[in-house]
Amino acid sequence: xxxxxxxxxxxxxxxxxxxxxxxxxxxxxxxxxxxxxxxxxxxxxxxxxxxxxxxxxxxxxxxxxxxxxxxxxxxxxxxxxxxxxxxxxxxxxxxxxxxxxxxxxxxxxxxxxxxxxxxxxxxxxxxxxxxxxxxxxxxxxxxxxxxxxxxxxxxxxxxxxxxxxxxxxxxxxxxxxxxxxxxxxxxxxxxxxxxxxxxxxxxxxxxxxxxxxxxxxxxxxxxxxxxxxxxxxxxxxxxxxxxxxxxxxxxxxxxxxxxxxxxxxxxxxxxxxxxxxxxxxxxxxxxxxxxxxxxxxxxxxxxxxxxxxxxxxxxxxxxxxxxxxxxxxx
Amino acid sequence: xxxxxxxxxxxxxxxxxxxxxxxxxxxxxxxxxxxxxxxxxxxxxxxxxxxxxxxxxxxxxxxxxxxxxxxxxxxxxxxxxxxxxxxxxxxxxxxxxxxxxxxxxxxxxxxxxxxxxxxxxxxxxxxxxxxxxxxxxxxxxxxxxxxxxxxxxxxxxxxxxxxxxxxxxxxxxxxxxxxxxxxxxxxxxxxxxxxxxxxxxxxxxxxxxxxxxxxxxxxxxxxxxxxxxxxxxxxxxxxxxxxxxxxxxxxxxxxxxxxxxxxxxxxxxxxxxxxxxxxxxxxxxxxxxxxxxxxxxxxxxxxxxxxxxxxxxxxxxxxxxxxxxxxxxxxxxxxxxxx
Numbered sequence: 278x279x280x281x282x283x284x285x286x287x288x289x290x291x292x293x294x295x296x297x298x299x300x301x302x303x304x305x306x307x308x309x310x311x312x313x314x315x316x317x318x319x320x321x322x323x324x325x326x327x328x329x330x331x332x333x334x335x336x337x338x339x340x341x342x343x344x345x346x347x348x349x350x351x352x353x354x355x356x357x358x359x360x361x362x363x364x365x366x367x368x369x370x371x372x373x374x375x376x377x378x379x380x381x382x383x384x385x386x387x388x389x390x391x392x393x394x395x396x397x398x399x400x401x402x403x404x405x406x407x408x409x410x411x412x413x414x415x416x417x418x419x420x421x422x423x424x425x426x427x428x429x430x431x432x433x434x435x436x437x438x439x440x441x442x443x444x445x446x447x448x449x450x451x452x453x454x455x456x457x458x459x460x461x462x463x464x465x466x467x468x469x470x471x472x473x474x475x476x477x478x479x480x481x482x483x484x485x486x487x488x489x490x491x492x493x494x495x496x497x498x499x500x501x502x503x504x505x506x507x508x509x510x511x512x513x514x515x516x517x518x519x520x521x522x523x524x525x526x527x528x529x530x531x532x533x534x535x536x537x538x539x540x541x542x543x544x545x546x547x548x549x550x551x552x553x554x555x556x557x558x559x560x561x562x563x564x565x566x567x568x569x570x571x572x573x574x575x576x577x578x579x580x581x582x583x584x585x586x587x588x589x590x591x592x593x594x595x596x597x598x599x600x601x602x603x604x605x606x607x
Numbered sequence: 608x609x610x611x612x613x614x615x616x617x618x619x620x621x622x623x624x625x626x627x628x629x630x631x632x633x634x635x636x637x638x639x640x641x642x643x644x645x646x647x648x649x650x651x652x653x654x655x656x657x658x659x660x661x662x663x664x665x666x667x668x669x670x671x672x673x674x675x676x677x678x679x680x681x682x683x684x685x686x687x688x689x690x691x692x693x694x695x696x697x698x699x700x701x702x703x704x705x706x707x708x709x710x711x712x713x714x715x716x717x718x719x720x721x722x723x724x725x726x727x728x729x730x731x732x733x734x735x736x737x738x739x740x741x742x743x744x745x746x747x748x749x750x751x752x753x754x755x756x757x758x759x760x761x762x763x764x765x766x767x768x769x770x771x772x773x774x775x776x777x778x779x780x781x782x783x784x785x786x787x788x789x790x791x792x793x794x795x796x797x798x799x800x801x802x803x804x805x806x807x808x809x810x811x812x813x814x815x816x817x818x819x820x821x822x823x824x825x826x827x828x829x830x831x832x833x834x835x836x837x838x839x840x841x842x843x844x845x846x847x848x849x850x851x852x853x854x855x856x857x858x859x860x861x862x863x864x865x866x867x868x869x870x871x872x873x874x875x876x877x878x879x880x881x882x883x884x885x886x887x888x889x890x891x892x893x894x895x896x897x898x899x900x901x902x903x904x905x906x907x908x909x910x911x912x913x914x915x916x917x918x919x920x921x922x923x924x925x926x927x928x929x930x931x932x933x934x935x936x937x938x939x940x941x942x943x944x945x946x
Contacts, residue, residue, distance in 0.1 A: 350654065464672035464885040465899075466884050466899045467672075469899075470898055472901075491814050492814075494843075495886045497886060497887060497888045497889055516790070534814050535817070536818075537846065539887060542867075547818050547822055548815040548818070552815075
């Protein structure tokens with residue numbers, strides 16, 4: 278049994294807005310093994326990004342972590358002081374954001390940004406840090422690293438900027454990397470390059486990776502296990518292959534059926550309705566207003582995660598009674 | 608499986624040319640920042656020698672990466688910008704000449720036949736107008752519907768795109784992204800167009816909502832008999848909705864074919880790489896990746912010969928020198944490649 282690097286239990290992160298309390302993450306639990314690639318899947322507002330931000334404790338105001346446990350290598354990150362967290366961020370846990378143009382600082386050149394990240398966490402001189410920065414840029418595939426690092430972010434193309442962001446995230450060889458929709462803004466051919474790069478680096482540094490995305494294609498190719506989120510709740514956790522073949526939650530099934538595929542034309546199934554408002558989320562199972570199988574109990578009681586078979590968990594009252602079709606069945 | 612309206616590939620198409628695009632060229636000048644005078648320092652070759660035709664009631668897909676000229680092509684067809692060179696024929700009439708020479712009423716008449724929906728339904732709706740005002744604004748401009756019938760007509764349009772009557776009194780901010788895109792579609796349909804350009808209509812929407820809009824577009828095509836030009840960088844949705852697809856790279860069409868044929872047997876190395884680069888949502892279908900080196904070159908000084916040659920895994924010396932022509936390989940398939 279490989280050891281667990283990250284264990285999240287009952288995480289609740291709420292946003293206290295003027296309009297009301299947004300229950301963005303409401304009781305999310307899952308764990309991550311060392312060296313694993315985990316996918317966090319969900320649509321906008323499902324709480325996937327907020328979960329990652331909560332682990333790093335960088336939830337923006339008016340958001341607050343109100344309950345739960347986030348154990349990283351056995352230590353609860355929610356009990357750490359801000360100073361201790363600063364040491365962990367970047368050096369042990371790192372994150373790549375969706376939009377590299379806004380996550381890189383436009384007024385510093387790439388060299389400074391990388392060097393500062395290295396010096397902040399490692400006891401090295403400026404010159405050593407510079408050498409490391411060049412190495413990093415070479416690792417992420419930026420040609421002529423030594424000259425290009427003197428340039429500013431706006432002088433890089435989108436794909437190159439994302440490579441710089443990857444380089445910065447990896448500056449201190451973190452053991453856990455969150456990648457929050459790292460390729461959503463990129464073209465497909467560049468996306469393929471960045472995904473390849475992430476895969477290579479993961480192997481090279483033996484990192485654990487949490488891939489946050491709504492793209493089922495990327496999930497299928499990049500991960501070994503998946504957590505499906507809907508409106509701040511976990512719907513289903515399973516190994517990738519298992520989830521695609523035998524989804525147990527009606528939402529997972531509907532999500533798979535709603536995605537057009539390149540290798541075949543199929544009838545797109547529509548999930549009726551819209552993503553719920555999280556200030557007044559639906560009672561019971563949050564998916565029930567859009568679910569084809571909803572019964573009375575679904576309106577009243579919040580379903581808990583149950584293990585259906587080895588390693589496959591689902592939060593649905595009806596999973597025993599319904600048979601769902603996976604990717605092959607369409 | 609129920610017969611689906613989106614499986615349009617099998618539907619017989621009328622062969623009469625609906626829209627014909629001939630050798631369309633658009634260069635944008637680039638200026639240097641002078642103190643007093645602007646100096647032209649180069650030309651962005653946004654669209655270069657693009658020709659194709661769109662048949663009545665089909666969905667013509669236009670794919671390519673950002674900056675390849677897909678949107679510029681669409682804007683040229685709608686004559687929202689002036690072309691540098693080339694012609695567009697709409698039902699046999701030269702659109703540019705017609706729009707230049709005819710009266711305002713005549714111009715509106717042409718405009719009524721073509722409409723556009725945009726990528727971002729947040730930016731393309733006026734936040735200070737109610738849905739009723741938004742959808743009835745085309746009536747104000749085109750005056751094709753007497754004021755008495757506006758209400759009835761707006762309700763009909765709302766129903767057509769899957770919204771309710773009471774939505775008419777609301778403002779755009781009260782709607783979700785998918786619903787807003789429905790409003791945009793209703794507005795575009797208000798003038799009863801024959802041709803609709805959909806520029807990345809689902810890119811900014813969530814996955815579960817994308818399917819709704821794609822299905823809606825397919826349904827509308829059946830009910831109203833629309834012709835679509837569907838522009839997207841998302842190959843999966845293009846495959847889902849189009850009858851024929853043109854692939855663009857740096858302002859040029861590199862391949863044009865029936866959808867199924869293009870995806871099954873791509874002939875151009877770029878198309879092949881583009882298809883291979885898309886992750887497939889099936890863990891058992893892990894494909895062999897062709898990762899293209901480098902990035903799309905600048906359209907200011909596009910590479911000589913075949914514009915794809917610096918990134919092409921199969922490039923030969925000839926590719927650097929001669930521009931390949933779009934050649935018809937069979938009646939359903941054309942490709943611009945020396946190999």
